[in-house]
Amino acid sequence: MRLASRFDTIHDRTTQQSDKWAKYPADVIPMWVADMDFDAPECVKEALHKRVDEGIFGYTFPAKSLVQAIQEHCQTRYDWTPHSAHFVHLPGLVCALHLCVQALTEASARIIVPSPVYYHLTKAPLMAGRELDLIPFGLKENRWTVDLEQLAASCAKPDAQMILLCNPHNPGATVYRREELEAIHALAKQYDLLVVSDEIHCDLILNGAQHIPFASLNEDAANRTVTLMAPSKTFNLAGLAYAFAVIDNAKLRQRFNEARGALIPAPNLLALVAAEAAYREGQDWHQELLGYLYKNCEYIRQRIAGTKIKMAEHEATYLAWLDISEYKLEDPQAFFRKAGLGISEGAGFGAPDFIRLNFGCPKSQLEEAMNRILAALDSLS
Numbered sequence: 001m002r003l004a005s006r007f008d009t010i011h012d013r014t015t016q017q018s019d020k021w022a023k024y025p026a027d028v029i030p031m032w033v034a035d036m037d038f039d040a041p042e043c044v045k046e047a048l049h050k051r052v053d054e055g056i057f058g059y060t061f062p063a064k065s066l067v068q069a070i071q072e073h074c075q076t077r078y079d080w081t082p083h084s085a086h087f088v089h090l091p092g093l094v095c096a097l098h099l100c101v102q103a104l105t106e107a108s109a110r111i112i113v114p115s116p117v118y119y120h121l122t123k124a125p126l127m128a129g130r131e132l133d134l135i136p137f138g139l140k141e142n143r144w145t146v147d148l149e150q151l152a153a154s155c156a157k158p159d160a161q162m163i164l165l166c167n168p169h170n171p172g173a174t175v176y177r178r179e180e181l182e183a184i185h186a187l188a189k190q191y192d193l194l195v196v197s198d199e200i201h202c203d204l205i206l207n208g209a210q211h212i213p214f215a216s217l218n219e220d221a222a223n224r225t226v227t228l229m230a231p232s233k234t235f236n237l238a239g240l241a242y243a244f245a246v247i248d249n250a251k252l253r254q255r256f257n258e259a260r261g262a263l264i265p266a267p268n269l270l271a272l273v274a275a276e277a278a279y280r281e282g283q284d285w286h287q288e289l290l291g292y293l294y295k296n297c298e299y300i301r302q303r304i305a306g307t308k309i310k311m312a313e314h315e316a317t318y319l320a321w322l323d324i325s326e327y328k329l330e331d332p333q334a335f336f337r338k339a340g341l342g343i344s345e346g347a348g349f350g351a352p353d354f355i356r357l358n359f360g361c362p363k364s365q366l367e368e369a370m371n372r373i374l375a376a377l378d379s380l381s
């Protein structure tokens with residue numbers, strides 16, 4: 001049978017020490033962690049083979065050409081060229097979130113986080129013993145977005161020092177609009193707050209919205225922002241472990257780097273090679289991916305039409321945020337696990353009435369997953 005798309009190919013990941021596939025027994029389809037069941041772009045595999053063949057793997061610094069490839073990518077997609085001297089190369093983004101909180105805020109700091117959110121954005125302040133102010137997301141014109149009034153109230157508190165943003169937002173799939181980012185920036189400026197902007201999902205926009213790096217808003221925003229990005233979600237390279245920060249403010253960069261140098265290793269050299277190949281030559285693969293993900297997302301929408309599952313506007317990420325509150329499930333994870341499906345429970349992000357479903361997988365797998373979800377929910381009535 002001829003496959004319509006390279007992304008239709010089913011890969012057996014059960015022999016690859018895949019976190020996603022090892023968590024459940026073979027009769028459960030894993031649709032949880034943000035990792036896609038797709039082969040990496042050919043250009044990445046070729047570059048890795050070439051570098052492996054060179055055979056020496058000593059301490060290695062990131063090539064200028066990697067930074068150039070990222071700059072070109074950001075310029076083309078976001079009309080933003082981060083300065084080459086302002087990059088900090090990292091083995092991942094989670095460690096950077098924690099480092100920002102620990103190195104850039106005082107022990108008494110209050111950290112402000114729109115929520116529900118990817119759990120490390122709330123864990124980072126809590127682990128560091130900081131105060132955490134969660135700002136609820138609400139639906140506005142069927143889009144999840146932050147409550148600006150509550151944000152303003154938190155920003156005005158005396159110990160407020162940092163906002164942790166996730167843009168595009170995981171979960172909730174929101175791409176912040178310029179007006180929203182400007183409103184957040186106005187508060188950050190008024191109360192002199194730092195902004196850490198986790199933009200790891202920025203290349204996964206499915207509805208034509210424009211991603212705007214927070215630091216690109218204006219000079220003041222650039223000066224108070226740590227931007228965190230990575231090729232790992234875009235090109236499915238999470239196991240290689242590479243991310244980068246852009247920190248324009250020299251003092252912040254120095255503080256971040258001092259803490260980083262002692263605690264966090266340099267990125268793996270193969271990750272650097274893969275990242276450069278992906279950013280430089282992975283555009284066709286990436287475009288095709290976006291089309292495929294869009295169709296998968298639309299498929300979910302079709303299948304849930306007429307059920308009591310609700311899904312707001314899905315702007316970005318391959319993670320569907322499904323409101324299952326009307327089913328009143330006591331333990332959604334156990335319920336869907338019994339139905340043969342491994343989902344991310346909303347409670348892990350701060351919203352127990354939701355589940356997050358990873359649709360970065362071949363369509364046939366998604367079809368089977370939706371059959372199982374709908375059959376299980378149907379059996380309740």
Ligand SMILES: Cc1ncc(COP(=O)(O)O)c(C=O)c1O
Nearest residue numbers: 034092093094118170198200243
């Ligand atoms: C918003 C967000 N930030 C960070 C990460 C993880 O980043 P890393 O694997 O580079 O540590 C994820 C992974 O799902 C994520 O969704």
